[in-house]
Amino acid sequence: MAESETLAKTMTAIGFDEPGGPDALRPETLGIPRPAAGEVLIRVSHAGINRPDVIQRQGYYPPPPGASPVPGLEISGEVVALGEGADGLPTGSRVCALVSGGGYAEYCLADAGHCLPVPQGLSMAEAAALPETLFTVWHNVFERGWASEGETLLVHGGTSGIGTMAIMLAKAFGLSVIVTCGSDEKCTAAREVGADHAINYKTGDFVEEVKAITRGEGVELVLDMVSGDYVPRNLACLKPDGRHVTIAVLGGLTAELNMAQIMQKRLTLTGSTLRPRSAEFKSLLADEIARNAWPLIEDGTIRPVMDKTFPLTEAGAAHARMEAGDHIGKIVLEV
The missing domain is CATH 3.90.180.10 (Medium-chain alcohol dehydrogenases, catalytic domain)
Incomplete structure (x- = not known):
């Protein structure tokens, strides 16, 4: 040694x-x-x-x-x-x-x-x-989530360490980014980091707001740290062939899914722990x-x-x- x-x-x-x-x-x-x-x-x-x-x-x-x-x-x-x-x-x-x-x-x-x-x-x-945020975001957004230039990413917890790193990396590689945050102040902070849109999930329905922002099309990719009852709402935000990547289960271990919706929209659900x-x-x-x-x-x-x-x-x-x-x-x- x-x-x-x-x-x-x-x-x-x-x-x-x-x-x-x-x-x-x-x-x-x-x-x-x-x-x-x-x-x-x-x-x-x-x-x-x-x-x-x-x-x-x-x-x-x-x-x-x-x-x-x-x-x-x-x-x-x-x-x-x-x-x-x-x-x-x-x-x-x-x-x-x-x-x-x-x-x-x-x-x-x-x-x-x-x-x-x-x-x-x-x-x-x-x-x-x-290291923890960079390794986690790179693997899950770009490797597991197949993020590509020109796509739109939805991130929950936009002002967390993971959320801010996801914003910056995604913007650097040509994606648009929508985040959810728990206050107007955090929404402002997320936009200052680079998010294109920030939704206060306590005062609005993020599913409806994502539809409005994307003119009804939805997003290609969701980075999910909540799980639980957020998962079916996230899937409603995805456009056909969309990808849903879970990296934490802060909102619960289980989710109730409409499998017909997953089949019809050809959605991919994945996740990982590092x-x-x-x-x-x-x-x-x-x-x-x-x-x-x-x-x-x-x-x-x-x-x-x-x-x-x-x-x-x-x-x-x-x-x-x-x-x-x-x-x-x-x-x-x-x-």
């Missing part, structure tokens, strides 16, 4: 004894992990907060086998040690990484193939806000993002929408902010 510095034996991380509310999170002292073959050890600068972290803390989203029980799925920082075969990233490299857990800590392991270089002009806080996918899959996804989307980060076309930064030891307050739903863009921890 190659190291760029003499490492201490222990580090501060954020854990919880029992599932519960945001106040269940507390600092703990753990041993610094050592990278296995193909892995790098990163001294963490910042860690992104994501909805799966909240669900894990609540006890509903256990880490996959072999993953760290410490929450945190995306980080930025400096490579300080290399496992065998992880030669493409020299120690001292500034990277951001998608990780399967362990991000809320002073040090975190990452697969070398899941790291991306932090370009000049991108802050480490911004870098930590990118965390349990294989290391090989994530490396391939990182390679595709590096070729197609990362240049937009490097030249400044896309910058993550940032909400608020909390110290690592205030992870509970960061979770409380996410659960309150008032944030616009990404919440990150500064380590």
Whole structure:
């Protein structure tokens, strides 16, 4: 194992004894992990907060086998040690990484193939806000959803980290974007990020508004984070041959569908979760993002929408902010 510095034996991380509310999170002292073959050890600068972290803390989203029980799925920082075969990233490299857990800590392991270089002009806080949303949106909108230039995408939760990334990526590749948000202020914010239309779902029927915006034609693609009773409403928004991609089930696990409608309109329903996918899959996804989307980060076309930064030891307050739903863009921890 190659190291760029003499490492201490222990580090501060954020854990919880029992599932519960945001106040269940507390600092703990753990041993610094050592990278296995193909892995790098990163001294963490910042860690992104994501909805799966909240669900894990609540006890509903256990880490996959072999993953760290410490929450945190995306980080930025400096490579300080290399496992065998992880030669493409020299120690001292500034990277951001998608990780399967362990991000809320002073040090975190990452697969070398899941790291991306932090370009000049991108802050480490911004870098930590990118991997989870960028990997998720790229895979689900462009790979699973087959998004193409000239099409229209409907996104729920338009001011979330996923929502703002979906707006920016879709616009960069020539799509029109309609989003739903929970307030007029959030609708304004979504339009400022680049959405062509923003619908306040609390004051209007998004199905009717999508029909009006598209002159009755509907959209080609829906990115769904709600599920539940939103699914039949989403399908009503799709034009023939439309695609519906589910990435979260915040509104319920089950939906009642009219299968005749799906047959008549030739609709495609799919979805995915990223965390349990294989290391090989994530490396391939990182390679595709590096070729197609990362240049937009490097030249400044896309910058993550940032909400608020909390110290690592205030992870509970960061979770409380996410659960309150008032944030616009990404919440990150500064380590």
